[in-house]
Amino acid sequence: MRAPLLAVQGLTKTYRSGGREVKGLDDVSLSVAAGETIGLVGPSGSGKSTLARVVMRLIEPDAGTIAFGGENLGALNGKALRTVRKRIQMVFQDPSAAFNPRATVADVLADPLRIHGLASPAERPRRIAQLLDSVGLSANLAARPVHAVSGGQRQRVAIARALATEPELIVLDEAVSALDVTVRGQVLDLLVRLQRERGLAYLFVSHDLAVVRAVSHRIAIMDRGRIVETGPAGTVVADPQSETGRALVAAIPRLHISHLNREASQNA
Amino acid sequence: MSGVLTSLRGLTVTYGSGEAAHMALQGLDLDILKGERLAVIGESGSGKSTLALALGGLLPPEARIDGRIDWPGFAAPPRAGRDIGFVFQDAGASLNPVIPVGRQIAEVARLHLGLSRPEARDRARALLARVRIPDPDSALAAYPHQLSGGQRQRVAIAAAIAGEPSLLIADEATSALDTIVQAEIVALLDELVHAEGMTLIFITHDIALASGFADRIAVLHDARLVEARPAAELLGAPGQAYTARLLASHIGLDTPPLIAEEQP
Numbered sequence: 058m059r060a061p062l063l064a065v066q067g068l069t070k071t072y073r074s075g076g077r078e079v080k081g082l083d084d085v086s087l088s089v090a091a092g093e094t095i096g097l098v099g100p101s102g103s104g105k106s107t108l109a110r111v112v113m114r115l116i117e118p119d120a121g122t123i124a125f126g127g128e129n130l131g132a133l134n135g136k137a138l139r140t141v142r143k144r145i146q147m148v149f150q151d152p153s154a155a156f157n158p159r160a161t162v163a164d165v166l167a168d169p170l171r172i173h174g175l176a177s178p179a180e181r182p183r184r185i186a187q188l189l190d191s192v193g194l195s196a197n198l199a200a201r202p203v204h205a206v207s208g209g210q211r212q213r214v215a216i217a218r219a220l221a222t223e224p225e226l227i228v229l230d231e232a233v234s235a236l237d238v239t240v241r242g243q244v245l246d247l248l249v250r251l252q253r254e255r256g257l258a259y260l261f262v263s264h265d266l267a268v269v270r271a272v273s274h275r276i277a278i279m280d281r282g283r284i285v286e287t288g289p290a291g292t293v294v295a296d297p298q299s300e301t302g303r304a305l306v307a308a309i310p311r312l313h314i315s316h317l318n319r320e321a322s323q324n325a
Numbered sequence: 326m327s328g329v330l331t332s333l334r335g336l337t338v339t340y341g342s343g344e345a346a347h348m349a350l351q352g353l354d355l356d357i358l359k360g361e362r363l364a365v366i367g368e369s370g371s372g373k374s375t376l377a378l379a380l381g382g383l384l385p386p387e388a389r390i391d392g393r394i395d396w397p398g399f400a401a402p403p404r405a406g407r408d409i410g411f412v413f414q415d416a417g418a419s420l421n422p423v424i425p426v427g428r429q430i431a432e433v434a435r436l437h438l439g440l441s442r443p444e445a446r447d448r449a450r451a452l453l454a455r456v457r458i459p460d461p462d463s464a465l466a467a468y469p470h471q472l473s474g475g476q477r478q479r480v481a482i483a484a485a486i487a488g489e490p491s492l493l494i495a496d497e498a499t500s501a502l503d504t505i506v507q508a509e510i511v512a513l514l515d516e517l518v519h520a521e522g523m524t525l526i527f528i529t530h531d532i533a534l535a536s537g538f539a540d541r542i543a544v545l546h547d548a549r550l551v552e553a554r555p556a557a558e559l560l561g562a563p564g565q566a567y568t569a570r571l572l573a574s575h576i577g578l579d580t581p582p583l584i585a586e587e588q589p
């Protein structure tokens with residue numbers, strides 16, 4: 058087996074507020090290979106976002122290590138950290154909260170290009186148009202304020218922004234959860250296509266196990282700060298070994314077509 | 326099922342006026358039957374919440390209603406809170422953060438059923454048990470922030486049914502919850518409707534969730550009613566291309582994966 062792209066070991070994070078302690082992460086280890094999608098599922102409060110944020114170094118863990126491309130992220134700082142940061146990007150659930158409301162689509166996409174010195178001011182418009190094109194958006198959208206595009210378009214802008222630094226890993230935290238089923242399908246197709254074309258890896262966080270199943274190679278199930286089960290997506294869904302896994306599978310709403318038809322014909 | 330609870334004819338709702346006018350519902354014809362579980366599905370912005378607010382007489386002042394909403398069984402138009410109970414997506418926001426949940430439920434019962442304070446408190450306790458909040462006695466004194474999201478949603482349901490409404494409208498009441506809690510709440514709503522003979526309007530993005538228990542499904546698209554038919558019929562053979570498209574975009578466990586299965 059190749060060395061994993063991302064490997065976290067023994068991550069622990071305890072939140073303390075008002076005398077209460079909550080274990081956000083309790084000895085979590087997980088790896089993601091290049092070009093692989095790991096789906097991370099679990100009930101509300103199980104620690105999914107905490108893990109995503111620790112990987113992004115938006116939160117410092119109490120203990121544990123994060124290695125990316127063989128380098129220990131915790132030991133890096135300054136220029137070395139910035140270089141690695143470029144290779145990992147994140148997309149959140151609600152893209153409007155992640156953008157300055159007065160910014161235009163072009164501003165949003167110019168930021169990472171400027172911060173990481175990826176395109177000169179003269180090159181930026183062309184690069185922005187390319188980024189928009191890669192997520193299936195028209196370059197005409199560039200001049201619009203981000204609040205004046207639809208939710209699905211905004212989420213694609215967020216993905217385009219994440220792509221700007223040509224990352225190897227994108228952490229998606231409930232990135233499609235707020236979207237309509239129709240728009241959600243488009244965004245998922247886009248993510249899968251980008252993975253095929255560029256060998257991107259995803260850490261795909263969601264509480265919707267059916268969606269996770271559709272896009273993940275492997276699935277990790279979290280509960281109360283711990284990973285309680287990991288395995289190939291098909292296997293985990295077909296035969297969950299943990300109690301949490303079984304509860305999540307059982308709770309997926311199913312389209313009751315055949316069942317209803319049977320009832321209808323009996324009533325007829 | 327015995328007759329029509331409410332009958333909508335040419336129901337049109339317009340927000341704003343002049344240049345800014347926006348039609349959120351356009352010419353809706355629909356009868357909602359007593360005791361039925363009607364799911365309303367459709368994309369974001371299709372007009373689902375507008376329909377709920379129009380039924381409850383809760384539209385904001387900038388909204389104009391055209392067409393008719395008739396309530397054949399009522400002498401006077403039904404009142405939200407008493408005859409119509411609402412549960413919204415964000416129950417945390419509809420509960421008052423500084424009042425214990427028991428008192429919030431009791432207030433509804435006192436106001437609408439004319440109960441005395443002790444009677445209302447007993448009813449609140451019974452309702453908390455009814456929505457299966459563990460240890461209802463101590464839960465009476467709990468503040469909303471001391472409950473989990475799923476528990477707050479149950480409390481919101483208890484408050485919504487405290488006035489014994491004949492119609493309960495749940496607008497994305499389970500969308501913010503994880504699927505395990507979601508399944509529990511849906512089962513609870515289903516059971517309440519059966520036991521209390523209430524009519525339920527269940528608004529959701531999630532067609533699979535609706536398919537699990539609705540008698541009938543109404544599909545909204547761009548302010549119009551696409552179709553409203555018995556759930557089995559509509560799911561088995563969608564009458565409209567749009568409904569078929571909505572059904573096809575559903576992702577379930579049996580949806581073929583979008584990726585090649587083998588590991589990279």
Ligand SMILES: Nc1ncnc2c1ncn2[C@@H]1O[C@H](COP(=O)(O)OP(=O)(O)OP(=O)(O)O)[C@@H](O)[C@H]1O
Nearest residue numbers: 072074079081100101102103104105106107108264
């Ligand atoms: N800043 C914080 N302070 C205190 N507790 C926190 C904080 N952030 C998260 N928690 C707690 O840590 C636990 C894990 O939270 P986290 O947000 O990681 O869960 P999650 O799996 O992403 O849940 P959801 O599906 O609801 O998004 C929860 O019990 C949460 O209440």
Ligand SMILES: Nc1ncnc2c1ncn2[C@@H]1O[C@H](COP(=O)(O)OP(=O)(O)OP(=O)(O)O)[C@@H](O)[C@H]1O
Nearest residue numbers: 340341347349368369370371372373374375376385
């Ligand atoms: N107070 C308002 N003023 C102006 N326009 C409004 C107002 N409320 C809703 N709208 C518009 O009316 C249309 C229908 O909105 P509505 O909230 O009924 O949709 P919905 O189907 O409930 O959507 P969602 O699934 O996103 O909740 C939308 O285009 C919306 O932007």
Ligand SMILES: [Mg+2]
Nearest residue numbers: 105106107231
């Ligand atoms: Mg989260």
Ligand SMILES: [Mg+2]
Nearest residue numbers: 373374375496
């Ligand atoms: Mg709505």
